[in-house]
Amino acid sequence: MTRAWGEYATAFWSGAAVLVLELLGTRLVAPLYGATIYVWSALITVTLAALAAGYAGGGAWADRPAANLERALRLRVAAAVGVSAVWILLVPAARSPVLALSSRWGVRAGALAGASALLAVPLACLGAVGPLLAKLRAAERPGMGRAMGSVSAVSTVGSVAGALAAGFWLIPRGGIGVLLGGLALSLAALALAWLVSAKAGPRAAAALIAALAAAGLARPRPRPIPGLRAAETSLYGDVLVVDREDWGKRVLYIDGIANTVVDLHTLQSTSDYIRSFELARFLRPRAAKALLVGLGGGALPGRLARFGVSTDVVDIDPAVERAARRWFGFRPTGELHIEDGRRFLSRPGPAYDFIYFDAFNGDQQPFHLFTRESFEETARRLSPDGVLVINLIGYAMGPRAELKRSVTKTLRSVFPNVRLLAANTDLNPAQSYVNMTFLASRGPLDFQADPEKDPEIGRYASRVRANWIEEGAGDGELLTDDRAPVEALGADAFVAIRQRDLGSNLELLTL
Numbered sequence: 296m297t298r299a300w301g302e303y304a305t306a307f308w309s310g311a312a313v314l315v316l317e318l319l320g321t322r323l324v325a326p327l328y329g330a331t332i333y334v335w336s337a338l339i340t341v342t343l344a345a346l347a348a349g350y351a352g353g354g355a356w357a358d359r360p361a362a363n364l365e366r367a368l369r370l371r372v373a374a375a376v377g378v379s380a381v382w383i384l385l386v387p388a389a390r391s392p393v394l395a396l397s398s399r400w401g402v403r404a405g406a407l408a409g410a411s412a413l414l415a416v417p418l419a420c421l422g423a424v425g426p427l428l429a430k431l432r433a434a435e436r437p438g439m440g441r442a443m444g445s446v447s448a449v450s451t452v453g454s455v456a457g458a459l460a461a462g463f464w465l466i467p468r469g470g471i472g473v474l475l476g477g478l479a480l481s482l483a484a485l486a487l488a489w490l491v492s493a494k495a496g497p498r499a500a501a502a503l504i505a506a507l508a509a510a511g512l513a514r515p516r517p518r519p520i521p522g523l524r525a526a527e528t529s530l531y532g533d534v535l536v537v538d539r540e541d542w543g544k545r546v547l548y549i550d551g552i553a554n555t556v557v558d559l560h561t562l563q564s565t566s567d568y569i570r571s572f573e574l575a576r577f578l579r580p581r582a583a584k585a586l587l588v589g590l591g592g593g594a595l596p597g598r599l600a601r602f603g604v605s606t607d608v609v610d611i612d613p614a615v616e617r618a619a620r621r622w623f624g625f626r627p628t629g630e631l632h633i634e635d636g637r638r639f640l641s642r643p644g645p646a647y648d649f650i651y652f653d654a655f656n657g658d659q660q661p662f663h664l665f666t667r668e669s670f671e672e673t674a675r676r677l678s679p680d681g682v683l684v685i686n687l688i689g690y691a692m693g694p695r696a697e698l699k700r701s702v703t704k705t706l707r708s709v710f711p712n713v714r715l716l717a718a719n720t721d722l723n724p725a726q727s728y729v730n731m732t733f734l735a736s737r738g739p740l741d742f743q744a745d746p747e748k749d750p751e752i753g754r755y756a757s758r759v760r761a762n763w764i765e766e767g768a769g770d771g772e773l774l775t776d777d778r779a780p781v782e783a784l785g786a787d788a789f790v791a792i793r794q795r796d797l798g799s800n801l802e803l804l805t806l
Contacts, residue, residue: 326550670705695788722754
């Protein structure tokens with residue numbers, strides 16, 4: 296490390312490590328807290344606060360006098376990078392107990408506290424590297440402004456590279472534990488190089504190696520999740536298939552939220568909202584073609600096939616499609632498209648008698664599907680009296696029903712006829728969040744066939760007869776591509792879901 300390239304390489308790699316850590320941070324906490332705006336805000340807050348502390352501390356440390364300032368600066372760089380490496384290597388061991396402790400403060404405060412405890416120290420250390428390198432560059436080649444600018448520029452380029460590599464390649468292809476270990480070891484190698492360049496002697500190198508070895512020994516073996524059948528980290532979240540013997544169910548989890556629940560032995564859906572989707576079929580008994588946006592476990596196409604309806608499917612996540620085929624018995628009855636649902640709907644294509652929206656990524660409901668522009672594009676893909684059917688989780692009644700009111704208003708801006716069913720048979724829509732099934736059409740929404748003639752659907756229809764919620768045009772916010780705060784409007788429901796599941800979701804934490 297005697298030339299400028301070594302200093303710039305360190306600036307580049309420390310900048311890359313910051314963004315890799317920030318993105319890995321979301322995957323560290325997602326099984327417990329999700330990947331919502333709260334989690335991203337927590338990670339960004341922790342990152343910026345830690346970097347600010349690191350910049351301030353690193354600047355003060357760089358200005359501390361020393362008999363041999365250049366050597367002292369090299370040792371300080373080695374110390375900052377080395378501490379970061381050791382801490383990162385300890386994160387897998389600390390993850391479960393830290394998140395278990397932080398869960399006591401709820402979803403919002405818990406995500407912030409957990410991210411802070413796991414990542415603030417290594418991020419602050421990496422932040423301190425920049426001022427130390429700038430001071431070193433200025434000492435070797437006078438000109439503090441130029442030194443600071445060049446180090447900052449190279450570090451920022453490294454951050455760009457780290458963000459691209461982590462988001463598009465590393466995280467989707469590697470386990471979090473492997474990635475954290477690789478990042479820690481690369482930083483450790485960098486710290487050792489700086490110790491050598493400072494002629495620190497074997498004791499300093501031995502101390503760093505011993506600390507790394509101790510941290511490595513503390514790393515837990517991956518704990519088996521009871522009943523785990525499959526696990527995959529995709530670009531869009533952690534996809535797990537778990538057999539819950541205590542429930543008699545097989546569950547598809549996406550970022551810790553139960554997306555699909557089926558009977559463990561028959562693989563038939565046990566979710567009420569799937570019955571509400573089937574109930575909608577009696578509005579148009581002659582329907583022959585449907586589109587499902589959001590595959591999940593893939594129960595609906597098979598259910599609709601009983602009535603002679605073929606179903607095209609579009610889903611953005613190939614990991615979900617693989618899980619549906621392998622573990623939930625999904626078999627396409629129409630065409631399958633792996634792409635964004637809004638993009639698919641915006642293109643010319645066949646008209647559908649039904650279009651079903653059932654798109655969730657953990658606890659995120661894709662906002663761009665619920666805007667007026669999206670509904671207009673959807674209407675163009677429906678037959679003249681076709682029906683749009685939407686599954687949305689939230690509050691259907693009361694002051695917390697802002698999302699319901701906004702979606703109702705937006706639907707009514709496109710479709711003259713809109714109805715809403717609180718689809719759950721075991722939840723009171725006046726008191727609890729529910730699966731809300733919206734029906735929207737340019738044609739009438741009266742039943743044209745009697746659902747009571749189907750034994751299974753008839754029983755369901757009789758149980759939810761009082762759950763039809765009739766309201767006016769909707770006094771909520773009109774959702775548009777310019778402004779669609781779907782996640783914020785529905786946050787109360789998913790915070791409640793996360794709060795309910797914090798204890799049981801701790802067992803989903805695995806590396």
